[in-house]
Amino acid sequence: MAATLVLERLGCRVHFPTAQTCCGQPMFNTGHHADAAVLARRWIHVFEGFDAIITPSGSCAAMMKVHAPEMLRDDPEYATRAKVAAGKTYEFVEFLSRVLRVDLAGMGARHDSSATIHPACHLRELGLMDEPAGVLAQIKGLELHPLPSRDECCGFGGAFSVKHPAISGKMVENKVASVASTRSDALVCSDAGCAMNIDGACRKRGVRQRIISAPELIAESLGLLEREPLP
Amino acid sequence: MNEGLLFPPLPHRIESRAPAAARDISLQQFVRHATVTKDTGRVDACRAAFGERYDNLRRHAGAIKSHTLDHLDEYLERFEAAATRAGATVHWAADAASANRICLDIAKRINAKVCVKSKSMATEETRLLPELEAAGVKTIETDLGEFIVQLDGDAPSHIVTPMIHKNRASVARAFVRDLGAPYTEDPGELTMIARAHMRKLFERADLGISGGNFLIAETGSLVICTNEGNADLTVSLPPVHVALVGIEKLIPAMEHLPIFLKLLARSATAQPLTIYTTCVTGPARSAGQGSSADVDGPRELHIVLLDNGRSELLRAPTRELLRCIRCGACLNACPVYKAVGGGHAYGSVYSGPIGATITPHLKGLHNYPDLATASSLCGACFHACPVHIDLPAQLIALREEAARRHLNPAPERVTMKLWRWIMQSPARYRIASGLARFVLSRLDGVDIPLPGPLGAWTSCRTTPRPGAIDFRAWWNERQRTKANCGRPASDRGRA
Numbered sequence: 262m263a264a265t266l267v268l269e270r271l272g273c274r275v276h277f278p279t280a281q282t283c284c285g286q287p288m289f290n291t292g293h294h295a296d297a298a299v300l301a302r303r304w305i306h307v308f309e310g311f312d313a314i315i316t317p318s319g320s321c322a323a324m325m326k327v328h329a330p331e332m333l334r335d336d337p338e339y340a341t342r343a344k345v346a347a348g349k350t351y352e353f354v355e356f357l358s359r360v361l362r363v364d365l366a367g368m369g370a371r372h373d374s375s376a377t378i379h380p381a382c383h384l385r386e387l388g389l390m391d392e393p394a395g396v397l398a399q400i401k402g403l404e405l406h407p408l409p410s411r412d413e414c415c416g417f418g419g420a421f422s423v424k425h426p427a428i429s430g431k432m433v434e435n436k437v438a439s440v441a442s443t444r445s446d447a448l449v450c451s452d453a454g455c456a457m458n459i460d461g462a463c464r465k466r467g468v469r470q471r472i473i474s475a476p477e478l479i480a481e482s483l484g485l486l487e488r489e490p491l492p
Numbered sequence: 493m494n495e496g497l498l499f500p501p502l503p504h505r506i507e508s509r510a511p512a513a514a515r516d517i518s519l520q521q522f523v524r525h526a527t528v529t530k531d532t533g534r535v536d537a538c539r540a541a542f543g544e545r546y547d548n549l550r551r552h553a554g555a556i557k558s559h560t561l562d563h564l565d566e567y568l569e570r571f572e573a574a575a576t577r578a579g580a581t582v583h584w585a586a587d588a589a590s591a592n593r594i595c596l597d598i599a600k601r602i603n604a605k606v607c608v609k610s611k612s613m614a615t616e617e618t619r620l621l622p623e624l625e626a627a628g629v630k631t632i633e634t635d636l637g638e639f640i641v642q643l644d645g646d647a648p649s650h651i652v653t654p655m656i657h658k659n660r661a662s663v664a665r666a667f668v669r670d671l672g673a674p675y676t677e678d679p680g681e682l683t684m685i686a687r688a689h690m691r692k693l694f695e696r697a698d699l700g701i702s703g704g705n706f707l708i709a710e711t712g713s714l715v716i717c718t719n720e721g722n723a724d725l726t727v728s729l730p731p732v733h734v735a736l737v738g739i740e741k742l743i744p745a746m747e748h749l750p751i752f753l754k755l756l757a758r759s760a761t762a763q764p765l766t767i768y769t770t771c772v773t774g775p776a777r778s779a780g781q782g783s784s785a786d787v788d789g790p791r792e793l794h795i796v797l798l799d800n801g802r803s804e805l806l807r808a809p810t811r812e813l814l815r816c817i818r819c820g821a822c823l824n825a826c827p828v829y830k831a832v833g834g835g836h837a838y839g840s841v842y843s844g845p846i847g848a849t850i851t852p853h854l855k856g857l858h859n860y861p862d863l864a865t866a867s868s869l870c871g872a873c874f875h876a877c878p879v880h881i882d883l884p885a886q887l888i889a890l891r892e893e894a895a896r897r898h899l900n901p902a903p904e905r906v907t908m909k910l911w912r913w914i915m916q917s918p919a920r921y922r923i924a925s926g927l928a929r930f931v932l933s934r935l936d937g938v939d940i941p942l943p944g945p946l947g948a949w950t951s952c953r954t955t956p957r958p959g960a961i962d963f964r965a966w967w968n969e970r971q972r973t974k975a976n977c978g979r980p981a982s983d984r985g986r987a
Contacts, residue, residue, distance in 0.1 A: 262963055277967050282915040288908050290869055292891030292900070296912040303916065382870035410528065414827045418868025420904060423948040425866050427511035430952030431520075431831035432868070461953025464937050489960075 263476035264317045264353050266485040270368075271361055278307050286324040291420050294332060301329040302339050305346050313360065314350040317476050319381035319389075319452040322352040327386060352384065354393050354451065354475050365399035365479065372482035375404040377445040379436070379459065381452030382414050393451055393475050400482045406443040410435070417458035433462040440470060447471045449478055497647035497836050498616065502859040504839035506832065506866045513833035519657055523649075523834045526656045531824040533762030534876065541758060553751050554880035557815035560709075560742050561806065567709040567742050568797065575712030578774030580793040585736075587800050588618035594796050595620055595701065595734050596627055602732050602792075604629050604699040608690075610716065610723040611635035612703025613651060613818060614736045614798050616841045620701070631701075632693050634722035636686055643670045649834040651842065652760045652820035657834045690722070700730035700790065704737035705817070706752060707795070710745035713773040714795060717756060717766040724770050733775075733790035738798050740805075740814035752817060755878035759819035801854040809889060813850050815879040822846050822873035822883060828866055838863065845873035849886040857890065861899050864890035903945065922964075929958045 268275050285300030304325065308314045316322050326347045333343040357363045376397065380390045390412060398405060416422065416432025423429075436459055440448050448470055450456040456472050463470045471489070480486040513519060538546050560567055572582045585591035591614075599607065607629050615621060621642075624631045633642040637654040641647065643666040648654030655663075660677040667673040673685045702723055706715040714735050716723040727733050743749065757763040776789035805814050823829045823844030835843030840851040840860070848863040857864075864887045873883040894900045914920045937957040942950045949955075 262961055262966055265967075279964065279967075280918045282918060282921040283911070285912075285915075287911060290888065290891070291865075291904060291908060292888060292893070292895040293905070293908040293912075294892055296908055299912055300915050382868070382872070385875055386871050412872065414868045414870035414872065416827065416831075416868060418870070421865065421868045423945050424862070424901075424904075425507060425510065426948035426951045427507070427514045428828055428831045428866060429868070431514040432827050433952060435524075435827075435831075457956045458953065461937070461949070461956055464954040465939055465952060 263474065263480035263486055264315070266480050267357075267476050267483065268315065270483060270485060271357070271363060273313075273361075276311060280307050284321050284324045284329070286320060286328075287419050289324060289328055289332065290418075298332055298336070301325075301333060301343070302336075304329070305339060305342050308350075309342055309346045312349065313356065314346065315353055315356050316350070317353040317474055318454070319352055319383035319387070320454060322350060322355075323383035323386045325350045352387060352389060352392075352451070354396050355387070355389050357479075358392055358396050363396065363399070365396065365482065366401055368483060370400045370479065370482040371402045372400050372478065372488075373402040374446040375406055375444075376447040376449050376478065377406040377408045377440060377443040378411070378449045379408060379415065379440070379451070379455055380411070381450065381455050382412075384451055385412065393449060397449065397475065397478060400479070403478075403482065406445045408443055409439045413439075415455045415459050417454045419454070422458065430462075433458055434466075437462050437466060437468055437470075441468050447473050447478065449473060449475055451475060494645055494647050495619075495622070498839065498841050499619070500839040502855070503861055504859065505862045506837050506839070507862055509837040509839065510832045510866070513837050514831055516833055518659075519833040520830075522659055523656055524830050526653060527824040527826075527830055530653075530760075530762065531821075531876070534759055534821055534824065537758040537762040537764070541754070541764065549751065550755065550878045550880045553755055553878060554812070554815050556743060556748050556751070557740075557817075557879055558812070560744055561740065561811055561814050564739065564742065564806065567744060568739060571707055571709040571712055571742060572797075573712070574708075574710060575714075575774070575795055578712045579777065580712060580714075580774050580795055583794060583796045585796050585798045585800070588798075591618045591736055591796055591798050591800065592620050592623045594794075595736065596623060598732065598734055598792075598794060599624060599627060599629050599699055602698060604732070606693060606697045607631040607699040607701055608634050608694055608697040608722075608726050608730060609638075609700070610702040610718065610726040611638050611654070612701070612736060613841060614703045614738050615701065616648065617800060618736065618798070620736065624701075629699065632690065632697075634690055634694070634720075634726060635718070636683065636720055636722075639686060639690070640666055643667075647836065649836050649843070650820060650823055651818050651835075651844070651846075652823075657836070694725050694729050697730040698732065700726040700733040702726050702733070702735050704735050704741055704795075705756065706749060707737055707742045708744075708746055708749065709742055711773055713746070713771050714793075715749065716770040716772070717753070717768070718770070719761070719763075719767045721768045724768055727770060727772050727790060728788050731791045732794070733772075733792070734794040734796060735772075736796045736798055738800075739802055740816070756817050756819050759817075759821040759876070759878040805850065805853055810853055810886065812881050813846070813853070813886060815881055816846050816850075817879060818846075819878055820844070821876040821878060825872040825876035827870060827872065828868070832866075845883045845887075846881075849883055849890065852890055857893060857897070858899060861894065864894065865900070929962060932956055932958045 265275050284304045285297035288297035330343040330347045333339045378393050415436040416429040460472045481488045583594045633639045650656040664677050704714045705717045757766045775793040829844045838847050852860045869884045914924045935955040937954045939954045
């Protein structure tokens with residue numbers, strides 16, 4: 262919702278093809294590539310007609326931009342289409358900074374609070390680790406705190422988290438400690454999976470931490486969304 | 493040495509050791525502190541030296557290795573010819589047993605009593621040390637970390653930093669117990685105690701054994717990098733030296749060495765160069781034959797080229813794994829390696845991301861069925877690798893093989909089929925997500941143990957909370973409102 266509101270405010274005509282489902286990343290990551298390819302082809306079919314394909318989730322972006330074209334490279338019908346679709350797929354913040362080249366400060370973005378950023382690991386794959394901080398730094402009044410061991414995974418990894426609970430649990434425990442040490446009003450996550458994982462681990466430990474996405478923070482700073490009270 | 497740590501009964505599961513290691517607070521602290529320090533040091537050192545060119549540099553280094561591996565047969569023969577010309581004896585070992593036999597035969601022929609050994613993962617892999625000891629050759633690890641691990645009857649836990657799982661106090665205790673030294677935790681004093689102990693053994697040793705970081709095909713040279721100089725002494729003091737080196741350590745010519753030295757030291761320990769870089773070309777020659785510089789060195793130099801499953805990795809999909817220069821950067825970068833308290837949980841000589849990818853190939857995927865799944869695919873290893881090995885892709889390839897051979901859990905296969913079936917239809921997706929939303933919003937992030945595999949999730953988290961607003965409902969409502977105002981409601985963007 263926040264992504265829609267922000268993109269519209271920036272002058273985009275936003276479509277949400279309701280036929281969309283899942284890009285197939287869970288199957289790809291667990292090695293079920295035939296199943297993953299079925300959904301990747303479906304994704305291409307639903308999305309390829311648009312000028313730009315934007316996802317607020319880093320892992321979905323990485324799946325479509327990097328892995329789908331790799332997986333479908335020998336598919337006579339979809340190899341080229343996958344590449345073309347991948348070429349116009351953007352992670353939300355990437356689209357704002359690299360395509361629209363937004364100037365949030367110029368648009369009057371203001372958010373009197375503090376935040377720290379957990380850029381999802383998939384942003385590393387896409388070379389976008391510093392991108393969220395770059396864009397959010399344009400918001401006046403927002404105090405960005407550096408997150409210790411920022412680039413370390415929070416331990417979600419889909420099936421990994423249920424197959425290896427001790428390992429995944431230790432990783433998210435480390436992440437929660439590092440987030441809490443910054444004493445920030447909000448943690449900005451670039452992936453819904455990380456947010457779900459870190460939120461669950463914070464609540465388990467009784468750590469009160471607001472976790473939001475970059476589009477939400479930007480929408481709030483532009484007055485497009487009401488600021489939610491702290492948890 | 494505690495053999496079971498690196499050579500556990502098979503099949504071995506990382507899950508059998510991970511929970512205890514994750515709970516061990518001091519182990520977590522040692523490993524975390526050491527790896528985070530090394531990892532940040534590596535990033536800073538590479539940025540300072542290479543800046544924007546770093547990515548090109550590591551691709552270039554990877555390409556040199558790839559080229560060598562593409563023509564490995566030719567380079568191996570070139571190396572053998574050059575090393576033989578230089579006076580070394582080259583041996584070929586197809587597996588661990590034949591490598592150890594070659595070393596033991598040499599030890600027996602020269603009637604070796606004391607052997608000094610510098611650090612070598614290849615000898616860990618073939619379990620050479622216990623065989624030497626069994627044959628009556630007293631063998632001393634001369635790398636300080638390996639020495640302490642040896643005294644403690646422990647096993648190395650990191651490719652570069654074998655005692656990453658220990659602290660100074662445990663070193664102090666080992667030195668009091670085994671060397672009769674006074675108790676001290678001062679690193680300088682501890683080093684001097686070890687040095688004094690080892691010097692005597694270096695003088696007495698009749699056999700030196702090492703591994704090798706690089707083999708130069710053009711010159712037949714063996715290159716060993718250390719920070720303690722123990723490889724120099726291991727090579728030059730005993731009359732006979734044996735180097736056990738994997739066949740993947742070849743590079744074509746001396747001109748290719750600098751890029752690897754620069755990358756290896758920075759990636760391993762954030763140094764511009766290791767303190768000692770030992771380059772050995774043939775044994776000592778009498779002053780009359782060559783230049784005076786050739787007088788130093790062992791009387792006999794043996795180089796054992798070890799295959800031990802590496803040729804299997806040469807097939808195209810896994811060839812890149814042989815590019816590895818064993819810098820350990822992927823271990824230091826890996827959050828899983830940290831969470832499992834270092835290398836022992838892997839139950840294998842090679843740990844961390846590189847261990848998780850090569851071990852199932854070298855020792856059988858069925859013997860290590862959950863190593864490749866023990867990763868969130870965060871990509872920190874790929875990012876850290878100085879020879880650009882796509883480790884996450886290799887992990888996914890192993891998962892694919894496991895799925896193909898039905899080595900992964902059956903519930904996972906069923907879940908993935910079901911997921912695909914649901915996601916193939918927007919209607920089914922709507923029903924499934926509606927159901928999940930209904931259940932999760934009723935639970936509202938509650939801290940309860942869920943049954944079955946979901947219990948793994950709730951062991952360290954509350955149940956997931958869905959967003960306050962159902963986006964699709966919001967979107968549909970909005971489209972309806974817009975339509976009523978006479979604006980197009982179509983979301984079909986297809987041209």
